[in-house]
Amino acid sequence: MSRIPAVAAALSLGxxxxxxxxxxxxxxxxxxxxxxxxxxADACDLSAVEAPAGKLTFSVKNTGTDVTEFYLLAPDGxxxxxxxxxxxxxxxxxxxxxxxxxxxxxxxxPGMVGDGIRADFTATKSDEAVxxxxxxxxxxxxxxxxxxxxxxxxxxxxxxxxxxFVDAYKAGDDEAARAIYPVARTHWERIETVxxxxxxxxxxxxxxxxxxxxxxxxTGWHRMEKxxxxxxxxxxxxxxxxxxxxxADDLMAxxxxxxTRVPDLTYTVDQIANGSRGLLDEVATGKVTGEEEYWSxxxxxxxxxxxxxxxxxxxxxxxxxxxxxxxxxDQITSRFEELQALLDETREGDGFVSxxxxxxxxVRQLSDAVNALSEPLSKxxxxxx
Amino acid sequence: MSGVSRRGLLGGIGAAxxxxxxxxxxAGWAAQGSEPDDAGSAPTTFDLYGEHxxxxxxxxxxxxxxxxxxxxxxxxxxxxxxxxAWTVAAAEMMAxxxxxxDISSYNAPPDDTGEAxxxxxxxxxxTFGFGRxxxxxxxxxxxxxxxxxxxxxxxxxxxxxxxxxxxxxxxxACADDPQVAVHAVRNLARIGFGTVGVRWSQLGFGKTSTTTxxxxxxxxxxxxxxxxxxxxxxxxSDLDEHVWVEPSDDRDAWLAGGSYLVARRxxxxxxxxxxxxxxxxxxxxxxxxxxxxxxxxxxxxDDPDFELAGRDGPLIDPASHVALxxxxxxxGVRLLxxxxxxxxxxxxIGRLDAGLFFLAYVTDPRSxxxxxxxxxxxxxxxxxxxxxxxxxxxxxxGGIAPGEHVGQALFA
Numbered sequence: 059m060s061r062i063p064a065v066a067a068a069l070s071l072g073x074x075x076x077x078x079x080x081x082x083x084x085x086x087x088x089x090x091x092x093x094x095x096x097x098x099a100d101a102c103d104l105s106a107v108e109a110p111a112g113k114l115t116f117s118v119k120n121t122g123t124d125v126t127e128f129y130l131l132a133p134d135g136x137x138x139x140x141x142x143x144x145x146x147x148x149x150x151x152x153x154x155x156x157x158x159x160x161x162x163x164x165x166x167x168p169g170m171v172g173d174g175i176r177a178d179f180t181a182t183k184s185d186e187a188v189x190x191x192x193x194x195x196x197x198x199x200x201x202x203x204x205x206x207x208x209x210x211x212x213x214x215x216x217x218x219x220x221x222x223f224v225d226a227y228k229a230g231d232d233e234a235a236r237a238i239y240p241v242a243r244t245h246w247e248r249i250e251t252v253x254x255x256x257x258x259x260x261x262x263x264x265x266x267x268x269x270x271x272x273x274x275x276x277t278g279w280h281r282m283e284k285x286x287x288x289x290x291x292x293x294x295x296x297x298x299x300x301x302x303x304x305x306a307d308d309l310m311a312x313x314x315x316x317x318t319r320v321p322d323l324t325y326t327v328d329q330i331a332n333g334s335r336g337l338l339d340e341v342a343t344g345k346v347t348g349e350e351e352y353w354s355x356x357x358x359x360x361x362x363x364x365x366x367x368x369x370x371x372x373x374x375x376x377x378x379x380x381x382x383x384x385x386x387x388d389q390i391t392s393r394f395e396e397l398q399a400l401l402d403e404t405r406e407g408d409g410f411v412s413x414x415x416x417x418x419x420x421v422r423q424l425s426d427a428v429n430a431l432s433e434p435l436s437k438x439x440x441x442x443x
Numbered sequence: 444m445s446g447v448s449r450r451g452l453l454g455g456i457g458a459a460x461x462x463x464x465x466x467x468x469x470a471g472w473a474a475q476g477s478e479p480d481d482a483g484s485a486p487t488t489f490d491l492y493g494e495h496x497x498x499x500x501x502x503x504x505x506x507x508x509x510x511x512x513x514x515x516x517x518x519x520x521x522x523x524x525x526x527x528a529w530t531v532a533a534a535e536m537m538a539x540x541x542x543x544x545d546i547s548s549y550n551a552p553p554d555d556t557g558e559a560x561x562x563x564x565x566x567x568x569x570t571f572g573f574g575r576x577x578x579x580x581x582x583x584x585x586x587x588x589x590x591x592x593x594x595x596x597x598x599x600x601x602x603x604x605x606x607x608x609x610x611x612x613x614x615x616a617c618a619d620d621p622q623v624a625v626h627a628v629r630n631l632a633r634i635g636f637g638t639v640g641v642r643w644s645q646l647g648f649g650k651t652s653t654t655t656x657x658x659x660x661x662x663x664x665x666x667x668x669x670x671x672x673x674x675x676x677x678x679x680s681d682l683d684e685h686v687w688v689e690p691s692d693d694r695d696a697w698l699a700g701g702s703y704l705v706a707r708r709x710x711x712x713x714x715x716x717x718x719x720x721x722x723x724x725x726x727x728x729x730x731x732x733x734x735x736x737x738x739x740x741x742x743x744x745d746d747p748d749f750e751l752a753g754r755d756g757p758l759i760d761p762a763s764h765v766a767l768x769x770x771x772x773x774x775g776v777r778l779l780x781x782x783x784x785x786x787x788x789x790x791x792i793g794r795l796d797a798g799l800f801f802l803a804y805v806t807d808p809r810s811x812x813x814x815x816x817x818x819x820x821x822x823x824x825x826x827x828x829x830x831x832x833x834x835x836x837x838x839x840x841g842g843i844a845p846g847e848h849v850g851q852a853l854f855a
Contacts, residue, residue: 120740125740125751125752125753125758127754143753143754144738144753144754144755144758146736146737146738146739146740146741146751146753146758147739147740147741148736148740148741148742148745149731149736149738149740149741170753170754268597268599268600268601268602269599269600270597270599271596271597271598271599271817271820271821272596272597274599332720332723335718339715339718342712342714342715343712343715346792347792418791421791421792422791422792422793425792425793425794426792426793429714429793432715432718433718435718436718436719436720439720440720
């Protein structure tokens, strides 16, 4: 939570980023916007104490022996306009921030303690109109609140559908279990990047057989998937009722544990943006190639669910992106539509055809559409912070 | 014919520029090891014969052709004859000469396939090894199987293709010119027809490690410097400790002066990697992308400080590649890496079929590879973008004395 005000502040200053870059500054003025900072144990030396308002780059070199940080603060010395952390000794990190005309305070914080070594800094009037719009903080708060609500809702549905699945599976009703399996997993896949952030639960719930080391016990969704769809397995021995109950109860317990932890999560806009791209990465790695649901061939359900989750994340950020980079917002929007149109061709009944029914051409088209969307999506985080 | 160099031939057919070099070449090749080139003192040819095989501590060349072979016969004498023939041909090719003596009989195919005529030796080295499968009951070698020549375990995430894994024999050909490296494997395969067949082979470009200090650390296809911590050829005591085999019993006495070679074909999901933020890429590796400095600070060759804390824990993530691969996290073991980048075209969905062909020479894979890879496979952040698709382990016999053949001690 502590990072959110910083993000919001940085965001509010990023509004006219696109306009700035389109409006190329003269070379000398451009150089004036590149400021070097040397942070040592007892000094914070800036190459300039003023610069023309616009997109400023502070190139912060740590010449001391402790880890350092650099802050651009509002004149009250409290509000963080932007910051760069974790600069190891000898390393240089760039902080780029769209800076409206006005007074600021710079601070180097060697050792990451105290108020830091502070000095006044001024962004002077320039041709680059940089505006701070009101209301961006609300947009960010709205996006964060909505995304948290979405994750919470999907988690609740995951718990309910997983319960249905394990009940059918334990009762030996394989047909019902097979029907509910991809539906329940949809709720997992929609929030996969969040679920995976619980590094202890993820391998117990979602590991594939090849992910195991010798001696590991295989548990979770895919263990039961293999038991329900053993057609591709060699010499497979079906699980007995006792083993079924063990795996089912284990999955249910882990799902409930996940649900108890989710409400404690907090998000930032860049996390949501990177999570959106991360879900498309999941599609590219496991779903488009048919590796995720090796036994059941229900990869297209997961594919759709990942896309759903990525779309919700993007839609939440869209008002912010539209202000910062309207072209990027349009491109991502249309590429989501193009990918969805291809996915819709693979629908069958309430669900999707088996991965095996896809032609090579379809796989190729889906893969190309994932690439087409993922590239602009990878620029989303930079456009919202 | 043994005095004819390829460059001598070239001079004879009149190509400009190479003729003068050929004079020094013919005279110098048989001397110990190497011949200075026109520009300086760096060797341009290497000697097959010596205490250790060439192509291990030898300065890493730019290109690789690696081949694994299966032996097709059960006849021990045929196998020995092949090793003799390979040894002779390898010595000739490394010296920049044709693989076989007769290249001019008009009514027979030439002994050498010809594509390297006119090319310098390009620092060619040819290194031979024996896989575990050679030590079955076919050749009476079962009681010479070294204990360390194990079957590598399944590591989490492995997706190994049997058609790109294992093999009875291996040949590693490294040269600065890919045509010279390919020529070497092609001619050795040809000599082997009837006795061995190629099981799989791998081309590599862009070395990903160096074994000498004066070279810049090269980059892998993730765009990061690779092998900063690699063992260097002048670290004699470390080479003895980490690379060369210390024979311990009758089973591995024949491996004196030898080593073990771990070969892993590691595919990278390059397109996905390229979409990660610089912060995330550097966090995965634990080093900066441009300089290769550890995230704890300094420059490339400064020791990483795994304790140095930033805002949210150590500056170098304990799950980063450098933290998990570092000797301090692996009982002090070091590897001599000699890997190459590879691109085998594109997949059917248009992705690069590309990655790192990992080659590491170690004194014992049980202490120097398996524990490290077990840790990397389950914890390394990079694992998200990697998939091991081929795997092999070979025992690399010690150096060859003039008049002997490679692995002679094994068949004694």
